[in-house]
Amino acid sequence: MLRVLFVGDVYGAPGRRVLGAHLPVLRHRFDFVVVNGENAAGGFGLHREAADGILRAGAGCITLGNHAWHHKDVFSLMLDEERYPIVRPLNYTDPGTPGVGWRSFDVRAADGTTERLTVVNLLGRVFMEAVANPFRAMDELLERPDLGNVFVDFHAEATSEKAALAWHLDGRVAAVIGTHTHVPTADTRVLSGGTAFQTDAGFTGPRDSVIGAAPGGPIAKFLTERPHRFGVAEGPAELNGVIVQMAGGRALGVDRYRYVEGEDDGHSQ
Template sequence: MFAPPSSLAGYRRAVRVLFIGDVFGKPGRSLVAAHLPRVKSNYDFIIANAENAAGGFGLNREALEALTGAGVHAVTLGNHAWDNKEIFKLLDDPRIIRPLNASLEAPGRGWGTFTVGNEKLTVVNLLGRVFMNPAYDNPYNALEGVLEHRDLGAVFVDFHAEATSEKACLSYHFDGRVAAVIGTHTHVATADTRFLPLGTAFQSDSGMTGVIDSSIGMSLEGSIYKLRTGLPMKTEVALGRSKLNAVALEITDSKVTKIVRYTYTEDDATGVFEGEVRR
């Protein structure tokens, strides 16, 4: 084990965080369960967006236990948060962070602070409003409300939104005040991993963890039929080769010092890192 020299009194090892994008249905859960136990010792804290973990729609106890059993410490949600009604029995669990600005009436918590090694890590789940349900509360005001609290440590925001423009604008507005803003919801990973001018780590979308040959996790057959004909058709969680999309962060003194995309498929012997940026 590396020990810092005594001249570096006060030396603090970076806290390593892995954020796994929208885990979609059983294929997504299975890939997390198969892979995460092999790599979880590389991370101090693992977050997964679980809004699609139960059959593509919401979160239930089985899905929560599959993820936490594999090594996930906290889960975030999104616009599908309430799709599976079992969620209402689970929201007392402090590991579940539901959308902060979904509804003033919502049970559970929209942000939570966790102690991770030498650091505090505050996880926030925010919903966007562009091409989303306009009834959601203003995400700027919601995040300002969180930032009024003390001892938040590094603030990690899962900004669950459709439009890349909305994700960029909110992130630049809070640049330097939060450690990271990583987008979710589109299920397509973006290659814009970077630090904003005042130090916030950013990526428009983490991508999903689910079947590759699919309509963002759902079976192609039913999805194409609906789009081609305009007629209703039952769609199901796709089956086949899956991919895990994640973002890995290193945090020191509440600031991100390194951000890198991380992917894994069953074809890989190990995961693949790409797009590493340091500051």
């Protein structure tokens, strides 16, 4: 059995700080850690400093999302595949797109057995930018042999699209965990076919914020109906994640995880 920790969207310097401090404390409890780094660089995208910090903290793989291309750094990072195990959305299908949409890892579990883990990143289409169909992209990928336990980070806006994909893939992948909306949902469960699902893992960033931003900017935008600059909020940060136990391509269990700086030692739900 593999115990996999997935950490939701790391947001800005506060998210990198709490990840860097708390993930090393947790790392020994898990066989593999996947971290979404979509917002790690000032709230938008990933740069080298953020990627290095995430990997030093104990991540084995970094997933992305709709801000994948925000920083020029990411192009060179994707070329350095051995040092930077980055997975960008699979459904950017142009042949010239840098990077890869999935990666397989042979992971040694605590009991001494080795299980294959394949990490996939997908981008939703409802209320998002135009990309290829994520449902079709996964159907095509799953025709490949030897993927083992498939973990899907579905970076999408609509809860309905996330749930529909999970049911579409139920029994064919070990987990479908949503990201992007930054608020952890309470629908954590293993579906009838053996796929772990949660609509959104939540984010890893400043607790007293509007999904990571200092409240003043979003409030001004809503009040005036005009664009306003958003800055990363300060103060205590939280880490949100999902723990999936898996073997033989199916989930055996799933739990939410949350830690807040200065508040507790972290807890599963």
